Amino acid sequence: MAGIGIVGAGIAGLHLGLLLRRHDVPVTIYSDRDAEQIGSGRMLNSVAHHHATIEREQALGVDHWPDEEYHYFGHHHYLGGGPQPLVFPGFFTAPSRAIDYRIYLPALLADFVSRGGEFEVRPVQAADVSTLSERHELVVIASGRGNMSAIFPRRADKSPYDTPQRKLCVGLYEGVAPSDPRGVTMSVAAGQGELLEIPIYSSAGHVTALLFENVPGGELEMLAEISYDDDPVGFEKTILDMTRKYHPATFERIDPAAFHLTGPLDLLQGGVLPSVREDYARLPNGRYVVALGDAHVVVDPVIGQGANCASYSAWELGHAIVEDPAFDERFCQKVADRRRNRVHATADWTNLMISAPPPPHLLRMFGAMAQNQAVADEFTENFSYPDRQWDHLATADRVASYLARHGMA
Numbered sequence: 001m002a003g004i005g006i007v008g009a010g011i012a013g014l015h016l017g018l019l020l021r022r023h024d025v026p027v028t029i030y031s032d033r034d035a036e037q038i039g040s041g042r043m044l045n046s047v048a049h050h051h052a053t054i055e056r057e058q059a060l061g062v063d064h065w066p067d068e069e070y071h072y073f074g075h076h077h078y079l080g081g082g083p084q085p086l087v088f089p090g091f092f093t094a095p096s097r098a099i100d101y102r103i104y105l106p107a108l109l110a111d112f113v114s115r116g117g118e119f120e121v122r123p124v125q126a127a128d129v130s131t132l133s134e135r136h137e138l139v140v141i142a143s144g145r146g147n148m149s150a151i152f153p154r155r156a157d158k159s160p161y162d163t164p165q166r167k168l169c170v171g172l173y174e175g176v177a178p179s180d181p182r183g184v185t186m187s188v189a190a191g192q193g194e195l196l197e198i199p200i201y202s203s204a205g206h207v208t209a210l211l212f213e214n215v216p217g218g219e220l221e222m223l224a225e226i227s228y229d230d231d232p233v234g235f236e237k238t239i240l241d242m243t244r245k246y247h248p249a250t251f252e253r254i255d256p257a258a259f260h261l262t263g264p265l266d267l268l269q270g271g272v273l274p275s276v277r278e279d280y281a282r283l284p285n286g287r288y289v290v291a292l293g294d295a296h297v298v299v300d301p302v303i304g305q306g307a308n309c310a311s312y313s314a315w316e317l318g319h320a321i322v323e324d325p326a327f328d329e330r331f332c333q334k335v336a337d338r339r340r341n342r343v344h345a346t347a348d349w350t351n352l353m354i355s356a357p358p359p360p361h362l363l364r365m366f367g368a369m370a371q372n373q374a375v376a377d378e379f380t381e382n383f384s385y386p387d388r389q390w391d392h393l394a395t396a397d398r399v400a401s402y403l404a405r406h407g408m409a
C-alpha cells in the first residue's frame with residue numbers, strides 16, 4: 001500500500017504531508033488545482049498565522065518569511081457603539097504574520113515535492129474515496145469546506161448556526177498606512193459587524209487586507225454583494241464611505257487619493273457556515289477516513305483561527321500516524337481525543353464572538369481589557385492558544401473568576 005493519501009493541498013494537507021515526509025512516511029497529496037492555478041487565481045482568504053503555527057512552520061523547515069518586515073505584534077481594538085469607543089491594544093509574546101495564500105501554498109507545495117512527496121492533480125469525488133482507501137494505508141480528507149466534507153456528518157451539538165452569521169467582503173488595498181506598532185486593527189461597529197485590518201504580504205508587496213465581517217440585515221451587508229468588476233471606482237468609494245462611517249480607527253490612516261484595490265482578483269465576497277463535523281467516517285469497505293482542517297471544522301474568520309486550527313490538527317494527526325500506524329477505529333478515536341480540546345475551543349470561542357447580541361460576560365471581558373493591559377495581552381496571546389482562551393471565556397462564572405485573579409472583582 002502506498003503510504004498516506006491526503007485529499008487537498010491547503011494548509012491542512014500540506015502541514016500534514018510535510019510532517020509525514022519529515023518522518024519518511026510515503027505521502028500522496030491529491031488536489032484539484034496545481035500551484036500555478038492557486039498562485040494565479042482569486043484571493044483565497046486573508047489568513048494570519050499566529051506564533052504557535054509559525055513555530056510548527058519552523059519545525060517543518062518551511063519558515064520562509066522570518067524577517068521582521070513580515071511580522072505584526074498585536075491587536076489594536078476599537079469597540080464603537082457606546083457613549084465612548086473603547087480603544088486599547090493587546091500584544092503577543094511573539095509576532096504573527098499574514099502571507100497571501102497564493103504565495104504561501106505554492107511555496108509549501110514545492111517544499112513537499114522536493115522532499116519526496118507525491119503530488120497528483122485531480123479532483124477527487126466522494127465516490128472515489130473507497131478506491132483511494134484501498135490504495136493507501138490511510139486516507140485523510142483535507143479538501144476544505146466543499147462537498148467532500150459531507151462524508152463526515154455535521155454535529156448539531158457543536159454547530160449552533162444554520163446560516164452564515166457574517167457576510168464577508170475581503171480585499172487587498174494600497175493606501176492604508178500601517179498601525180503603530182504594526183498590528184491587526186479589530187474594529188467593532190455595534191450591531192453592524194467588524195472590520196479586520198490586516199498587514200499582509202502579497203504579490204503587490206506589503207499591502208492591507210480589509211476584511212469586513214458584516215451582520216446580515218445591517219447597513220454593511222451589501223459589501224458582500226456589490227460588484228467591483230462592474231464599477232471599480234464606485235466599489236472603492238463605497239468601501240471608503242462605510243469605513244469612514246463605521247470603522248473610523250482604520251479610516252483615519254487611509255489616504256483616499258492613494259486608496260485602491262490591488263487587483264480585480266484580490267477580492268473575495270461571500271460567507272461561511274460555521275460547522276463542526278465528526279472526526280472520522282467508516283467507509284462501506286470497512287476502512288476509515290479522517291477529516292482534517294475545514295473538512296472537519298469551519299469557523300467564521302472573525303478571529304482568524306481556521307488555518308491555525310488546521311495546522312494544529314495536522315500536527316496532532318501526523319504524530320498519531322507516526323506513533324501508532326494501525327488505522328482502525330481506535331486510531332481515529334485517539335486522534336479525536338488528542339485534538340478535541342483545542343479544536344472545539346476554537347469553534348466555541350469563535351461562535352461566541354459572532355453571537356448577536358454579544359453576551360454580557362464577553363462585553364465584561366472587553367471592558368476589563370480596556371482597563372488592564374495584562375488582561376488585554378493575555379487575550380491577545382491566546383490567539384495562539386484557543387483552549388486557554390476558552391478556559392477564561394466559556395461561562396460568565398469563568399470570566400468572573402479569571403478577572404478576580406487579576407484583581408478585577
Ligand SMILES: Cc1cc2nc3c(=O)[nH]c(=O)nc-3n(C[C@H](O)[C@H](O)[C@H](O)COP(=O)(O)OP(=O)(O)OC[C@H]3O[C@@H](n4cnc5c(N)ncnc54)[C@H](O)[C@@H]3O)c2cc1C
Nearest residue numbers: 008010011012032048124144293294301304305306307308
Ligand atoms: C476571508 C477569510 C479570512 C480568513 N482568515 C483567517 C486567519 O486570519 N487565520 C486563520 O487561521 N484562518 C483564517 N481563515 C480560515 C482559513 O482560510 C481556513 O480555515 C483554512 O485555509 C482551511 O485550510 P484547509 O487546508 O482545511 O482547506 P482549504 O484551504 O480550503 O484547502 C482545501 C484544498 O483541497 C482542494 N480540494 C477541494 N476539493 C477537492 C477535491 N474534490 N479533490 C481534490 N482537491 C480538492 C482545494 O483546491 C484546496 O487545495 C480565513 C478564511 C477566510 C474565508
